Amino acid sequence: MRLGSPGLLLLLFSSLRADTQEKEVRAMVGSDVELSCACPEGSRFDLNDVYVYWQTSESKTVVTYHIPQNSSLDNVDSHYRNRALMSPAGMQRGDFSLRLFNVTPQDEQKFHCLVLSQSLGFQEVLSVVVTLHVAANFSVPVVSTPHNPSQDELTFTCTSINGYPRPNVYWINKTDNSLLDQALQNDTVFLNTRGLYDVVSVLRIARTPSLNIGCCIENVLLRQNLTVGSQTGNNIGERDKITENPVSTREKTEVTWSVLAVLCLLVAVAVAIGWVCRDRWLRRSYAGVWAVRPEPELAGHV
Missing domain, CATH: 2.60.40.10 (Immunoglobulins)
Known part of the structure; x- marks a missing residue:
């Protein structure tokens, strides 16, 4: 046979x-x-x-x-x-x-x-x-910044190419890392001549001061997220950066000297109290101004 x-x-x-x-x-x-x-x-x-x-x-x-x-x-x-x-x-x-x-x-x-x-x-x-x-790995997303900052509605475009399988696309409010409503975005995903996926996502959102957003391309199979940010307002062009209220050098110096003066005064008071009360106070625990209180960590920032 x-x-x-x-x-x-x-x-x-x-x-x-x-x-x-x-x-x-x-x-x-x-x-x-x-x-x-x-x-x-x-x-x-x-x-x-x-x-x-x-x-x-x-x-x-x-x-x-x-x-x-x-x-x-x-x-x-x-x-x-x-x-x-x-x-x-x-x-x-x-x-x-x-x-x-x-x-x-x-x-x-x-x-x-x-x-x-x-x-x-x-x-x-x-x-x-x-x-x-x-x-296949998607390319790093490219996010366009609106050219007309005076508009009430801003339009962002996110582009990434040559990935596989079909991606998920998310827009992120990078201020608190929350996901924006997907109803605000319009995604176009198509196969190119190599049989790989290209994606273009357009986001339309109401203008707010110093809007900080990011575009995320997710490849589920590779467990990979590629995120690129874009800001509006006074910080246009900065990406993936946490901005804080600026403090001038002079203001910083004045604050530093004020803190030092207060600390010196407190030290003097503590020494005087210790001298008067002597051993009775020394035997008691004291956690007043010398207690170490860790600063609260900022949460929700990338």
Whole structure:
């Protein structure tokens, strides 16, 4: 019995129903990845006895295969030709893993590995389905600042390109790190010629003094958030920076001397009290002006 024809190959995949191992793997666009399909260590196989098939689970696209005494791979789909390989030495050890080169977004699929033994009446030896998740980093967002600060409504545009999978876009009020209402934004997400996603988000918001906002591009698969800020008002052009009320050098000096004078007075009073009360006061705990009170930390700032 020969199993070299594509029709019989597809028939085997559709008719055999046995327990199948399920696995998942992630890969970056442009990288190489291994889809694991292996028997326990110590297994040995004769390459003249085993038939190995790799194909996509849903479309039944032929990825690669091994047929005894047949080196032709004419039935491999053009998308995977010269990109999907198995190791003959590995197969002899029971490792039928697939090495996939130069991963593309179109490779995000379920891949089925099936191994049959001719000597066992073409009984299934191994069946594995590997789900491949593909990802690509988005570019750092570029946020435009409104050119007309006198308008009552301000329009911001956030752009990021060449990422995968489809992103989530958020606008943030960086004053308190709260999310702005998504009804205020209009997102356009589309696939470019590389099969990657580009995104343009337009935010329209009422003008307020010193508005400080940020645009966040979230890649869920990579657990990655890229955030860039943009300010309006007197601080246009500053990004991701906490601004405080400015204090002049003279004012700082006057405040410093005032604090020192008060401290000196308190020290003198404490010494006088200690001299008069002597041991009775020394034996009692005192936590007045000398108590250390930590300054409250600013919360909600980035």
